[in-house]
Amino acid sequence: MIEIHPVDGxxxxxxxxxxxALIAAQAQPRDGDVVVVAQKIVSKAEGRVVRxxxxxxxxxxxxxxxxxxxxxxxxxxxxxxxIVRSRPPFLIAETRHxxxxxxxxxxxxxxxxxxxxxxxxLDPDGSARRIRATIRERAGADVAVIVSDSxxxxxxxxxxxxxxxxxxxxxxxxxxxxxxxAGYVLRSSRVxxxxxxxAAADLVRGKHDAIPVVVIRGVRTSGDGAATELVMRAERDLxx
Numbered sequence: 001m002i003e004i005h006p007v008d009g010x011x012x013x014x015x016x017x018x019x020x021a022l023i024a025a026q027a028q029p030r031d032g033d034v035v036v037v038a039q040k041i042v043s044k045a046e047g048r049v050v051r052x053x054x055x056x057x058x059x060x061x062x063x064x065x066x067x068x069x070x071x072x073x074x075x076x077x078x079x080x081x082x083i084v085r086s087r088p089p090f091l092i093a094e095t096r097h098x099x100x101x102x103x104x105x106x107x108x109x110x111x112x113x114x115x116x117x118x119x120x121x122l123d124p125d126g127s128a129r130r131i132r133a134t135i136r137e138r139a140g141a142d143v144a145v146i147v148s149d150s151x152x153x154x155x156x157x158x159x160x161x162x163x164x165x166x167x168x169x170x171x172x173x174x175x176x177x178x179x180x181x182a183g184y185v186l187r188s189s190r191v192x193x194x195x196x197x198x199a200a201a202d203l204v205r206g207k208h209d210a211i212p213v214v215v216i217r218g219v220r221t222s223g224d225g226a227a228t229e230l231v232m233r234a235e236r237d238l239x240x
Contacts, residue, residue, distance in 0.1 A: 006204045007213040014112070015047040020134020027215050029141040034219055035131070036201035038212035039149040039164060040110045040118055042127045048119040049112055050075055064088045072106070072117060079104035079119055095120060098231040099164060101151050121147065124165030125226040132167040144168035144221050148198035161202040163194035163227045170223030171195075171230050192230055193221070 007027045013019070019041065029035060043049065057070035058077065065073045068089035077083075080093035084100055093104040097120065105120035112118075121127045124147045132145040147165030152158075163171055171194035201214035 002200075002216065002218040004200060004204050005215045005217065006211040007215060008211065010041075010213060013041040013044045013212070015045065015049070017045045018134060019045050020131040021138050023131065023213055024135045024138035024141075027139075027213060029135055029139050029143050029215060030217065031142045032217070032219075032221075033141065033143045034146060034169065034197055034216040034221060035135065035143050036146045036148050036198055036214045036216060037128075037131060038205070039105075039120065039124070039147055040107075041212040042121050042124070042131075042147050042165070043118045044112065046121055046127065048121055050117050050119060052115050052117065064091065075117055075119070076103045076106045079106055097124065097164070098228065098233060099151075101149075105149065120149070121165065125167065125228060126165075128165035128167035128227075142168070146194055146198050146201075147227070148201060150202075161195075161198040163192075163198045163230065166194050166225060166227040166229075168224055169194065169221035170225040171227055172225070194227065194230065 007023065009026050010022055019037065023035060027035065052069060052071045055071040055074050057074045061074035061077055062070040064086055066089035073089065076091055076093065079095060081096050082094045083091055084094055085092040091103055092100065094100050095104050099105065106117050108117055110118070128145040128147050132143060135141060135143055145167045146163045148161040149164050150159040151162045153160070171192065173191040173193045197216055197219065201216060205211040205214050
């Protein structure tokens with residue numbers, strides 16, 4: 001049986017907080033648990049917050065801003081490796097991590113205060129590894145950790161949470177070479193299990209519920225990979 005437990009009682013996260021220690025104290029993790037941590041608190045703890053008043057907009061940012069504050073667009077441009085699609089003031093961008101998402105992940109929601117925006121962690125996989133190591137040290141539990149964020153999907157309305165950081169598990173369940181019930185050999189089936197777990201965690205964690213951490217229990221995971229394995233880097237990846 002799979003259980004999904006929201007972790008209550010965490011404080012408002014600020015720069016410098018040790019997320020692993022806070023989660024270990026509050027979540028009572030067990031061996032085999034999957035701990036899903038919202039990207040926002042990871043970014044806050046790592047100081048990935050920008051005050052708009054400290055930003056000077058470039059000419060390009062002013063061109064793309066429309067009715068939006070051009071300083072916000074400047075932050076997006078700084079976080080973007082390339083602009084995939086623009087319809088001012090909306091931008092779809094590829095980040096340095098290889099993620100393709102709205103505004104390069106720059107977001108107002110659950111920001112620390114007015115006039116601030118939150119950026120993605122510089123290295124979400126590294127963030128997941130650090131949280132996992134601290135939980136093991138503080139609670140003695142061998143867990144997997146997923147850092148999750150809300151993404152849109154091509155040609156689909158609405159958002160769903162996906163894994164942008166992973167530690168202690170393989171993010172993909174590789175079924176290639178196995179057979180289905182009819183005996184056919186599966187040649188291309190790989191399940192994005194880390195994304196599925198990130199989305200499942202969001203079922204008990206709303207943006208307004210102040211529950212940034214969820215523990216999923218009863219899922220069998222294996223391996224030790226990174227969320228970067230989920231990112232298609234080139235067209236050739238479509239046929240791997």
